Amino acid sequence: MKVAQQSLDEDRPSSLKFLAASVAFQNSTVPACTRLPYTPDPDYILNEEEDSCDVIKESKDNVAPLVKQRTRMKPRGLLERRGSNVALTISLRSGTNIIHLRNSPTNTNPRHRKPLTYLRQASCELTPAALHTKSCDTLQLQQEFWEIPMNHPFEKNFNVAGHGTKNRYRSILPNEHSRVKLPVVNDNDPLSSYINANYIRNVTRSNAAYIATQGPMGNTLDDFWRMAWHEAAASVVMITKLKERKEKCSQYLPMAVGESSTYDDITITVESIQPFEHFTVRKLTLTHVNGESRELNHYWYTSWMDHETPEKTRGLLELVQEVTGWDRTQHGPIIVHCSAGIGRTGCYIAVTTGCQQLLQFGKVDVLKIVSRMRLDRGGMIQTWEQYQFVHQALGRYARILAGENVT
Structure with a gap:
């Protein structure tokens, strides 16, 4: 198949471009961020x-x-x-x-x-000019990143017996209040309701726009697809290779057109494959044992290695555009995962949310986006380098909206 060479400013049915012509920007300096008073609190x-x-x-x-x-x-x-x-x-x-x-x-x-x-x-609204200035200020980004509480949950507070067998990393657990809970398969197996995943709410609304989760393991493949079916997901975004020095994610879907695999009561069939420069889109059909069928798009982004940030932001922005352009009005949250489900996963959700803010309001609040994500799933965006990458990606998108010829 022909590799797509489309740029973000080409004609494509994307909601990220729909109002681009009406967005106006004004230059300004980096504003002061909203921070709480510097007073010790014992609580x-x-x-x-x-x-x-x-x-x-x-x-x-x-x-x-x-x-x-x-x-x-x-x-x-x-x-x-x-x-x-x-x-x-x-x-x-x-x-x-x-x-x-x-x-x-x-x-x-x-x-x-x-x-x-x-x-x-926490809040720090940025105009495009302020966003560009801040993305180049390494020291400010480091300080701001390390001030944001990680909000990892305590393992001792989990009351799901045996949940550790379903966690890829022992220290990465789902926060309880936003944890995705699957239907119990039977009364004798309460562990069947557990999956290491959290709902991530939209910053401007209370609805769950995304589900952030770890890369499926050999013993959680059925759980992953039960979650996709139960949540009526129409898109899955995968931002990891199966192996990067060691296993990062188990293979949880068939690879070739026409191939099928069955997980629990759901059969996954690959209908088509469309390769792009930085990612591949597979159109899948999910068929439940009761005969009901649904369509799901699987986006596999492979140009982002673990422990690193991409050299360029274009590939991730093209992925954001492709996923956002998919009409999912009647569908549930977008499932996003890497290996642990917090680093690259957090970057993708932050960039997508930031693009929507720039498009609608002409400014973006990265600090608020990351802080709200961490309320729902601890540790979202793991390093200050990733935090800077989010600012750089959004800066590029702002220039595209402003009509600049970005290479």
Whole structure:
């Protein structure tokens, strides 16, 4: 098949382009972000071992002081180590893990505030000009990124017996309040309702626009497709290869046109395959054992390696456009996954949401987008490099909307 060489400004039925001509932009400097007062609060602190939000009794000793030392760059890949049982556990105990800008007038530490309140209220609206300026300010992006509470849940608070067997990484768990719960297969198997996935709400509305989940494992293939069917999903976005030095995701769908595979009560059949430069689209038919059939688009983006960010933003923006252009008015949330379901998954959802904000309002609030995502699933967007990449991708999209010839 011919590889598509289409650019974002070509004629395509995409809702991201529909109102592009009516968007007007004004130049401005980077505005001050909304931050909470810098006052210690005893009610909420970040867990020292898992960087989680929890209500505990007052304990001044739990607030770790800043380490007096030179500013250091955090080792690349620290947040994505996945070779042990504590693979993705993120600890902020060491001063070397955070960029502390002591001379900055906005230097505040999330340990001294209510993390959940921070995630609900943090905001920093950016015009296209301010977005471009901020995307080039590495120190500001690092400081802002590390101020956002991770909001990882405590494993001790999970009451689903045996759930650990269904988690790809022990330290990456779904937050309870937004966790996707599958129908119990039978009364004797409550574990059948568990899947490591969370609903991600739209920033401007309360509805669940996405489901962020881990890459399916050998023993969760049936669960994944039961979720897709139960949630009436019309699109699945996969942002990982099956193996990157080690397994990142089990193969959970047939590959060739005409092939079929059955998972639990659902048969998946590949109807067509359309390759693009950075991703491949498979049109699937899902047939339930009761005879009902549905269509689903599977988007497999392979140009983003784990532990890294893409060199260019064009490929991800083309994927966003392709997925957004699919008419899913009568369908459920878009399922997005990488390996752990927080890093690359978070970037995709943030870029998609940011593009919609730029299109509708002419400005974007990346800080608010990421904070709200972390309310629903802890740790969304794992590194400040990914945080910067989101700003760069949205900056490119803003230039496209403004009519610039972006190469």
